[in-house]
Amino acid sequence: MTFEQIESKKISEIVREQIEDMIKRGEVQPGAKLESVVELSEQFQVSRSAVREALSALRAVGMVTIKQGEGTFVNTYDFSHMFDPMRPERIISKKEMLELFEIRKIMEVGAAELAAEKRTPASLHAVKNALLEMKEASIKNNVGESADVTFHVAIAEASQNGLLIDMMNQLSDTLRKTMFESRRVWLFSEKRTLERLYEEHERIYEAIEKQDAPQARKAMLEHLTNVEQTLITGMEK
Known part of the structure; x- marks a missing residue:
């Protein structure tokens, strides 16, 4: 050459x-x-x-x-092929990212509310385990997107709604990609830390544990809004 x-x-x-x-x-x-x-x-x-x-x-x-x-x-963009280990990762446009978060707010805010109402000891334990994995990642300053995906899918499973669980599982690969990006942006932000991101997830878990549906709904909405703003701001830089 x-x-x-x-x-x-x-x-x-x-x-x-x-x-x-x-x-x-x-x-x-x-x-x-x-x-x-x-x-x-x-x-x-x-x-x-x-x-x-x-x-x-x-x-x-x-x-x-x-x-x-x-x-x-x-x-x-075809979101079903977003996370394909056999080819380079696709770039998601700002418009597509905004649309994805609209879907997440519709699905996951409701999922958190249902999880608080219907969770079982076993499903709550699964959410707790994912939270502990995120805690370990934040301590080690790792991105920790896999534990993040597991946490959100576990909440959907705790809702006991089969269709909602299927939809979250279909989105899981897409979420893994966007969570990696949002956590990477969050990690290198001067104003935000992974510890703060962990605390947002902890508030969601605590509301579900107490079976406080309104608080679970509020905590999830606040979390998704914060992540969306962080990621969109990072995309604009």
Whole structure:
């Protein structure tokens, strides 16, 4: 490989990252057509070959579709394939992230309320175990997204609602990705710590333990709102 090839590859990666950021910030919406290769090369002040390489990389991970004679279009994201260990992780746009949190507020606030009303000793124990795993992660300053997912799924299971449990399980891989991102942003924030994030989960657990449905609902809503604001702010930086 020549020096020129290495430099070209680095430039194309930078262009790819910049286009990803445009999609991530919502500047380019799903279904929208990107500017032409010529226009993008002028915009980024790079060669057309670097732009083509960047677009090919985006197509390889499913972010865009290139239609001969028509142009390059941003794909609508399929959440069912968000967490696939066999391929690079997809970037979620700001719009998709907001929509995901709308769904989470609808589902998980109600799940916490039902869990407080219907939880059994066994299901409460499962929520407690996940909470302890998060505590250990916060002490070690690890991201701890797997325990976070387990905690939220355990709450759904404590609701004793079969359909709700199925829906949460279907979302679990998506949640793992977004929880990793939110915890990473939270961890490197000067104003927030993983200990504070743990305390929010602890308040949810305590309300469920006391079978205080209104408080469980309130604690979950406050938690999801805080995480949403932290993550969206991080995406905008």
